[in-house]
Amino acid sequence: MTAPRTLYDKIWDDHVVHQSEDGTCLLYIDRHLVHEVTSPQAFEGLRMTGRKVRAPEKTIAVPDHNVPTTLGRETHIDNEESRIQVEALDRNARDFGVNYYPVTDIRQGIVHIVGPEQGWTLPGMTVVCGDSHTATHGAFGALAHGIGTSEVEHVLATQTLIQKKSRNMKVEITGSLRPGVTAKDITLSVIGATGTAGGTGYVIEYCGQAIRELSMEGRMTVCNMAIEGGARAGLIAPDEITFEYVKGRPHAPKGAAWEAALAYWKTLYTDEGAHFDKVVTIRGEDIAPVVTWGTSPEDVLPITGVVPSPDDFTGGKVAAAQRSLEYMGLTPGEKLTDIRIDAVFIGSCTNGRIEDLRAAAEILKGKKLAPGVRGMVVPGSGLVRLQAEEEGLAQIFIDAGFEWRLAGCSMCLGMNPDQLAPGERCAATSNRNFEGRQGRGGRTHLMSPAMAAAAGVTGRLTDVRELMAETV
Ligand SMILES: CC(C)[C@H](C(=O)O)[C@@H](O)C(=O)O
Numbered sequence: 001m002t003a004p005r006t007l008y009d010k011i012w013d014d015h016v017v018h019q020s021e022d023g024t025c026l027l028y029i030d031r032h033l034v035h036e037v038t039s040p041q042a043f044e045g046l047r048m049t050g051r052k053v054r055a056p057e058k059t060i061a062v063p064d065h066n067v068p069t070t071l072g073r074e075t076h077i078d079n080e081e082s083r084i085q086v087e088a089l090d091r092n093a094r095d096f097g098v099n100y101y102p103v104t105d106i107r108q109g110i111v112h113i114v115g116p117e118q119g120w121t122l123p124g125m126t127v128v129c130g131d132s133h134t135a136t137h138g139a140f141g142a143l144a145h146g147i148g149t150s151e152v153e154h155v156l157a158t159q160t161l162i163q164k165k166s167r168n169m170k171v172e173i174t175g176s177l178r179p180g181v182t183a184k185d186i187t188l189s190v191i192g193a194t195g196t197a198g199g200t201g202y203v204i205e206y207c208g209q210a211i212r213e214l215s216m217e218g219r220m221t222v223c224n225m226a227i228e229g230g231a232r233a234g235l236i237a238p239d240e241i242t243f244e245y246v247k248g249r250p251h252a253p254k255g256a257a258w259e260a261a262l263a264y265w266k267t268l269y270t271d272e273g274a275h276f277d278k279v280v281t282i283r284g285e286d287i288a289p290v291v292t293w294g295t296s297p298e299d300v301l302p303i304t305g306v307v308p309s310p311d312d313f314t315g316g317k318v319a320a321a322q323r324s325l326e327y328m329g330l331t332p333g334e335k336l337t338d339i340r341i342d343a344v345f346i347g348s349c350t351n352g353r354i355e356d357l358r359a360a361a362e363i364l365k366g367k368k369l370a371p372g373v374r375g376m377v378v379p380g381s382g383l384v385r386l387q388a389e390e391e392g393l394a395q396i397f398i399d400a401g402f403e404w405r406l407a408g409c410s411m412c413l414g415m416n417p418d419q420l421a422p423g424e425r426c427a428a429t430s431n432r433n434f435e436g437r438q439g440r441g442g443r444t445h446l447m448s449p450a451m452a453a454a455a456g457v458t459g460r461l462t463d464v465r466e467l468m469a470e471t472v
């Protein structure tokens with residue numbers, strides 16, 4: 001009998017091509033996702049050494065970070081740096097013959113939304129991308145993490161990656177979530193509890209009833225932010241919900257290949273008695289709708305709370321809190337629900353999927369953005385956009401006064417025209433809130449799509465449960 005193994009151990013073992021004396025391994029990579037920001041030098045490296053992409057059929061490229069989200073972007077991008085990167089991806093994808101979804105393709109979108117949507121991401125795979133939020137794909141029980149540009153070149157050339165194994169960490173969410181509480185509240189609450197370094201050196205497996213009860217969309221939201229908690233990757237064991245989501249997707253296996261894959265996928269779980277180096281348990285019932293108040297994703301509080309004081313912290317965190325409060329323009333003791341906002345951003349690879357848009361639309365139905373608040377909804381892919389239009393969600397957003405945009409990273413980060421003005425305060429469904437993330441001087445409060453929609457309606461941070469009570 002072999003020793004009990006974790007899900008991470010199993011996927012790792014199945015991908016080791018070579019192990020050195022010091023434990024460093026060469027891992028086989030099943031899927032390599034590529035975007036325009038971290039790939040130009042990697043392709044250039046191949047060109048200079050006359051090499052090809054080793055497995056173009058396993059390489060998927062899509063522009064997302066730099067692309068504007070307004071019409072006309074197919075023919076013109078104002079910002080020169082952005083234009084150069086998007087054009088380079090265009091040329092590289094074609095020259096090297098990799099799978100490619102340009103902005104003219106309805107399937108274009110944020111790389112971490114496109115991969116799962118097209119069935120490129122499958123259970124048990126190793127998935128890498130020159131992007132930290134590659135952790136998203138772990139929701140399928142795939143070992144997925146970000147890599148640097150030199151590693152992008154290595155994977156392009158060899159379809160392998162040099163890695164040292166991380167340690168195993170278990171995050172269990174027991175019981176069920178209460179009404180108004182979502183996957184985003186889970187993932188933010190975990191980071192609130194463990195800190196942004198709590199997962200450093202680990203691969204996290206999320207488990208427990210509340211995780212099992214999440215849809216694939218919700219599981220992707222949870223794993224997406226594993227990196228914000230410091231972890232190398234996040235994983236969720238595949239189950240019927242996973243198989244149901246994957247089945248029939250364009251690049252999912254079909255027929256006999258599907259049956260064979262399914263039989264393998266069903267072995268992908270942590271064995272009874274397998275060892276975890278660190279365990280965190282949170283009761284699902286204890287998780288409230290949360291928001292961030294500061295400039296780190298760990299600055300999380302239930303929406304019923306008040307802005308903390310630097311005195312509430314110890315050590316280096318006192319000065320950090322002081323600085324955060326200054327940057328965020330907040331006063332200790334102020335009720336979170338009294339914080340007025342200027343903008344709402346619904347989108348990103350954390351919360352730009354159809355279910356996220358449904359959750360926001362549910363709150364916004366028949367309502368309007370508060371006077372003076374601007375709102376933007378940016379679907380995670382062209383297909384999410386299309387589906388939202390077909391379901392009537394787009395109209396709800398438009399009627400509420402939101403801008404209905406084309407797919408891309410958009411206001412998640414200040415790399416394209418969608419940015420906050422200095423001092424502007426935003427209720428955002430994205431995953432990072434550091435200084436300037438959404439534009440220089442912009443102030444970001446992270447939260448779930450339903451909470452962001454609620455904030456849009458009242459013009460201040462809002463407990464979504466109040467608006468839900470109104471609709472029942
Ligand atoms: C630009 C890219 C390298 C970056 C990342 O790695 O995550 C971006 O996607 C982000 O979210 O900050």
Ligand code: SF4
Binds near residue numbers: 064408430431
């Ligand atoms: S949506 Fe945001 S977090 Fe996701 S890949 Fe784009 S910039 Fe990074």
